[in-house]
Amino acid sequence: MTTPVSLLTWSAAILPIVLLLYLLIIRQWAVVDAAIFGLITTLITAFFVFKAPILxxxxxxxxxxxxxxSIIAVIIPAIFLYELSLKVNAFKSIQQALTQMIPDRFLQVLAIGWCFASFLQGPSGFGVPIAVTAPILIGIGIRPFYAVAIPLIGHSWAGTFGTLGLGWQALMQQIGINPTSPLYLETALWTTLFTGIVVSFSGFLIAYIYGGMRAIKHGFPAIVILGCVFFVGQMITSHYFSALSAVVPSTIALGVIFLIAKLPCYQGKSIPCRIENVASDRTFATNNDTKSTSISFFEALLPYLVLVFLSAIVLIVPSIKKYLGQFTMSLSFARTTTGYGFENPAIEIYGQVAWFTHSGFFLLVSALITYIFFYAKGLIKKAETSKMLRVTIEKSVPPALSIMLLLIMSKVMNGSNQIGVLALGTATVTGGYYTYFTPLVGMIGTFMSSSNVSSNILFAEFQSSMAEITGKNVALLLAAQTGGGAVGTMISPSNLLLGVTTAGILGQEGNIIKKLLPFIVFLVIIIGILTRIFA
Incomplete structure (x- = not known):
C-alpha cells in the first residue's frame, strides 16, 4: 500500500505551506511565530492524515x-562579526571609501548589493552575503528594509554554483551523473542559461528599486556589462570547474565595477535615490559609541577578505581540504515507515558535517582574527567584549529558533511523504504541462528548507522521474529545478532572518517576502515557459 494521492492528502500536504505564507505575508507575523503554527499543523497532518507514527x-x-x-553555526559568528564591525565603525569607513572610489551613488549600491553579495556567496553562502552586506548598505544611506531586499535579489543567481558549487554537486549526486557525462555538460548549460536570466533580471530590479525607470536608464551600461561578466563567466567555468562558477565571475565583476565607475556617464551627478535613509549617519553614530573613522578601508574589509581568502584556500587546495575534511560529525537513523507503507530507509551516515571546512568555521576564524587585530590596536576594550557576546547571543536566538522549527517542519513533511504527495499530485493534475511548474517545485523546496542544496536533494530524483514519465529532456528539468531553487533563495527563511537581524529590523520578514514575491513569481513563470518551449 502506498500513500494515496487524493484531494484530501494533497490539501493536507499543502496546508502547512499555505498557512506559513498566510501568517508571514498577510498577517505579517514574525518567522518564529509563524513557524511554530506551521510545525504544529505539519505534525497534525503527518500523524492523522499521513499515518506517521510517533517513532x-x-x-x-x-x-x-x-x-x-550547521546553519546556526553560521548565524552566531556572522552576528558577532557584525557587532564587531559596528563597534569599530567599519561601516562608516567603507561608506567614505566607496564614495571616493565610486562617486556614483547607484554604482555603490550595485557594488555592494550585487557584486560583493555575489562575491561572498561564492565561497560561503548560508545567508552570509545578506548578513554582511545589509549593514554596509545601511552605512551608505540605504533604508534597512531595502538594505536586506537588495542583496537577497543580488546574490540569488549564485544559489546553485555558490558555496563552491554545493547545490550543483547535490543535484548531480542525487541523480548519479558523472562529470564526464554529456548529460552533465548539457545540464550545466541549461542551468547557466536559467541563472543567467536571473542575474540579468536582478541588476535591473535593483535599479528599479533604487530609482525607477530613471535608474534603469542610468544604470543600463553597468548592468549589461556586469550581467555579461556573471553570465559568461559562470557558463565557462561550470564546464571545467563548477566549484568556482560563482567565485570567478563575481570576483571579476567586483573589479570591473571600479572600472565602470570611471566611465564618463558615471562621472556626473548621480540620480536621486528613493530608498535613501537620510538619518542613516546619525543612526550609526548613535549605535556606535567609539571613535569616528579610526580605521582604514582595508581594515574595515579585513574580516570579509579573511573570510574569502580562508574559504578559497581550504576548499580549493585538495590536500588542505582532504585533511580538514576528515574531521566530521554525523548521526545514524534506523528505518522508519508510515501507516501507508512509505519508507524512510536506514541511514548510517546522516547529515555529515565537516566542521573545519564549514562556512561557520570560516566565519568564526575571521571574527577571531579581526577581533585580535582590533583589540591589539586598542579599538576594543576588554569590558566591551562581554557586552558584544551578550548582544550576539540575544540577537541569535530568534533566527536560530526559527530556522530549527522550519527545518523540522520540512523534515516531517518529507518523512511522512507530504512533499512527495504534493509534488506528485501537482504533476498528475498538470500532466503534459508539468514543465511549466518544474521551477516552482524547486522554488518551494528552497523556501521550505532554506537552501537550494536541500531543494535539489529533495526533488532531484523526482524531477528525473517526471522527465522519464513525460518523455521530456532530463537535463532541462534538472536545470529548471535548480534554477527555480536559486530564485527561491530570495525568500529563503535563513537568508531573511540573518539579514533582518543584522539590519536591526527583526519582524519585517513577511513584508520583505510580500515585496519580492511578485518578482519571484515572474521569474519562475519565465523559466517555466522556457522549459516548456525547449522541452
Whole structure:
C-alpha cells in the first residue's frame, strides 16, 4: 500500500505551506511565530492524515534539529562579526571609501548589493552575503528594509554554483551523473542559461528599486556589462570547474565595477535615490559609541577578505581540504515507515558535517582574527567584549529558533511523504504541462528548507522521474529545478532572518517576502515557459 494521492492528502500536504505564507505575508507575523503554527499543523497532518507514527515523527524531528545546527553555526559568528564591525565603525569607513572610489551613488549600491553579495556567496553562502552586506548598505544611506531586499535579489543567481558549487554537486549526486557525462555538460548549460536570466533580471530590479525607470536608464551600461561578466563567466567555468562558477565571475565583476565607475556617464551627478535613509549617519553614530573613522578601508574589509581568502584556500587546495575534511560529525537513523507503507530507509551516515571546512568555521576564524587585530590596536576594550557576546547571543536566538522549527517542519513533511504527495499530485493534475511548474517545485523546496542544496536533494530524483514519465529532456528539468531553487533563495527563511537581524529590523520578514514575491513569481513563470518551449 502506498500513500494515496487524493484531494484530501494533497490539501493536507499543502496546508502547512499555505498557512506559513498566510501568517508571514498577510498577517505579517514574525518567522518564529509563524513557524511554530506551521510545525504544529505539519505534525497534525503527518500523524492523522499521513499515518506517521510517533517513532517516525521523532526521527524526522531529530533530523531537523541536527540540520539546523550547521546553519546556526553560521548565524552566531556572522552576528558577532557584525557587532564587531559596528563597534569599530567599519561601516562608516567603507561608506567614505566607496564614495571616493565610486562617486556614483547607484554604482555603490550595485557594488555592494550585487557584486560583493555575489562575491561572498561564492565561497560561503548560508545567508552570509545578506548578513554582511545589509549593514554596509545601511552605512551608505540605504533604508534597512531595502538594505536586506537588495542583496537577497543580488546574490540569488549564485544559489546553485555558490558555496563552491554545493547545490550543483547535490543535484548531480542525487541523480548519479558523472562529470564526464554529456548529460552533465548539457545540464550545466541549461542551468547557466536559467541563472543567467536571473542575474540579468536582478541588476535591473535593483535599479528599479533604487530609482525607477530613471535608474534603469542610468544604470543600463553597468548592468549589461556586469550581467555579461556573471553570465559568461559562470557558463565557462561550470564546464571545467563548477566549484568556482560563482567565485570567478563575481570576483571579476567586483573589479570591473571600479572600472565602470570611471566611465564618463558615471562621472556626473548621480540620480536621486528613493530608498535613501537620510538619518542613516546619525543612526550609526548613535549605535556606535567609539571613535569616528579610526580605521582604514582595508581594515574595515579585513574580516570579509579573511573570510574569502580562508574559504578559497581550504576548499580549493585538495590536500588542505582532504585533511580538514576528515574531521566530521554525523548521526545514524534506523528505518522508519508510515501507516501507508512509505519508507524512510536506514541511514548510517546522516547529515555529515565537516566542521573545519564549514562556512561557520570560516566565519568564526575571521571574527577571531579581526577581533585580535582590533583589540591589539586598542579599538576594543576588554569590558566591551562581554557586552558584544551578550548582544550576539540575544540577537541569535530568534533566527536560530526559527530556522530549527522550519527545518523540522520540512523534515516531517518529507518523512511522512507530504512533499512527495504534493509534488506528485501537482504533476498528475498538470500532466503534459508539468514543465511549466518544474521551477516552482524547486522554488518551494528552497523556501521550505532554506537552501537550494536541500531543494535539489529533495526533488532531484523526482524531477528525473517526471522527465522519464513525460518523455521530456532530463537535463532541462534538472536545470529548471535548480534554477527555480536559486530564485527561491530570495525568500529563503535563513537568508531573511540573518539579514533582518543584522539590519536591526527583526519582524519585517513577511513584508520583505510580500515585496519580492511578485518578482519571484515572474521569474519562475519565465523559466517555466522556457522549459516548456525547449522541452
Amino acid at each position: 517516525t515523527l521523532s526521527v524526522e524531528i531529530t533530523k531537523g534539529v541536527w540540520n539546523s545546527l
